[in-house]
Amino acid sequence: MAQISNTSNSLYNFIVRDGNGIKGLVDSGLLEVPKIYIQPINERINKLETKPCDMPPIDLSKLNGKEHEKVVNEIVRAAETLGFFQVVNHCVPLELLESVKDSAHAFFNMPPEKKVVYRQNVSTSLKMRYQTIFAPEIENVLEWKDYINMVYSSDEDALQYWPNECKDVALEYLKLSSKIVKVILEILIGKLGVELDDSKIESLIGLKMVNMNYYPACPNPELTVGVGRHSDAGTITVLLQDGIGGLYVKAEDENDVGKVEWLEIPPIPGALVINVGDALEILSNGKYKSSEHRVMTTSNQSRVSVPLFTLPKFTEKIGPLPELVKKDGLAGYREVLWKDYMDNFYGVAHEGKKTLNFAKINSS
Ligand SMILES: O=C(O)CCC(=O)C(=O)O
Numbered sequence: 098m099a100q101i102s103n104t105s106n107s108l109y110n111f112i113v114r115d116g117n118g119i120k121g122l123v124d125s126g127l128l129e130v131p132k133i134y135i136q137p138i139n140e141r142i143n144k145l146e147t148k149p150c151d152m153p154p155i156d157l158s159k160l161n162g163k164e165h166e167k168v169v170n171e172i173v174r175a176a177e178t179l180g181f182f183q184v185v186n187h188c189v190p191l192e193l194l195e196s197v198k199d200s201a202h203a204f205f206n207m208p209p210e211k212k213v214v215y216r217q218n219v220s221t222s223l224k225m226r227y228q229t230i231f232a233p234e235i236e237n238v239l240e241w242k243d244y245i246n247m248v249y250s251s252d253e254d255a256l257q258y259w260p261n262e263c264k265d266v267a268l269e270y271l272k273l274s275s276k277i278v279k280v281i282l283e284i285l286i287g288k289l290g291v292e293l294d295d296s297k298i299e300s301l302i303g304l305k306m307v308n309m310n311y312y313p314a315c316p317n318p319e320l321t322v323g324v325g326r327h328s329d330a331g332t333i334t335v336l337l338q339d340g341i342g343g344l345y346v347k348a349e350d351e352n353d354v355g356k357v358e359w360l361e362i363p364p365i366p367g368a369l370v371i372n373v374g375d376a377l378e379i380l381s382n383g384k385y386k387s388s389e390h391r392v393m394t395t396s397n398q399s400r401v402s403v404p405l406f407t408l409p410k411f412t413e414k415i416g417p418l419p420e421l422v423k424k425d426g427l428a429g430y431r432e433v434l435w436k437d438y439m440d441n442f443y444g445v446a447h448e449g450k451k452t453l454n455f456a457k458i459n460s461s
């Protein structure tokens with residue numbers, strides 16, 4: 098924290114201590130991007146070097162019909178290649194998705210004094226946090242994003258600790274999206290030729306949290322990032338994005354091996370984005386890809402997104418499934434206590450998929 102708070106104390110106090118967030122700074126009439134938000138050139142997103150991801154969304158309702166196997170294969174292929182795909186005809190009502198986005202706006206539109214009570218160091222609850230900086234003590238440049246993190250432990254706790262503005266819809270979203278996660282996880286594990294009982298599947302997604310990300314309009318989006326390059330730590334993420342766009346995923350150019358390209362996951366009304374996290378990459382011994390992704394901001398509209406992160410319970414030991422190691426003849430990752438993995442994940446600056454090196458064997 099020293100770095101940021103020392104270099105621009107008053108900015109730090111305004112944004113973080115007083116709970117205004119980067120949203121508050123933009124609302125105050127900001128014309129220029131403050132220095133601590135300016136990314137080094139190699140981290141900026143050049144839209145000209147990106148293209149839209151043209152993978153059609155996967156229709157989950159077809160899992161119940163004669164195209165079951167085709168849909169299963171689409172899911173597996175997407176998880177093996179990009180690690181990202183979109184689903185439609187899932188079980189989450191579209192009105193609920195609209196209410197979730199509305200409630201995110203309702204929370205962030207509150208005055209700072211209402212939000213600051215949820216700030217780390219102010220609130221004693223670990224179940225709800227309002228933050229603007231991923232990790233001020235380790236990141237040198239800040240992300241153009243405010244967010245809340247709502248950790249699920251029980252319905253009672255959620256209704257007690259999560260903000261009134263969003264708790265009911267966030268809880269409903271968490272429950273229904275968790276069903277999608279379970280269906281997809283069972284398919285992916287099944288296709289590895291491994292059988293896991295229900296309690297094991299549950300423990301792989303035993304920790305659930307809903308974040309609400311708010312990216313205010315930025316005077317110069319080319320200089321900043323909404324979220325820098327990272328992979329998600331957990332098993333599977335379900336992401337609701339609004340219609341603004343700006344989520345980019347790293348892919349290998351199909352026509353030019355080794356060449357990297359950034360694909361934008363286009364907003365599709367009613368669709369949910371699904372992505373593989375580090376835990377699933379480890380479990381599958383690298384077969385399923387936890388993708389590097391990042392977010393660009395826009396100059397005239399604020400964007401919201403609402404990920405449901407599902408992660409293994411902290412007490413789980415996560416390593417490649419033994420049947421796969423036997424089949425592959427080699428483990429690409431070591432077994433880690435999930436708590437240790439998460440401590441490392443939150444303790445280092447994020448630089449793409451480097452957080453996975455904690456578990457990788459022979460990582461360079
Ligand atoms: O806002 C988005 O589209 C993605 C956010 C994200 O990657 C995250 O919260 O981990």
Ligand SMILES: [Fe+2]
Nearest residue numbers: 327328329390
């Ligand atoms: Fe992410």
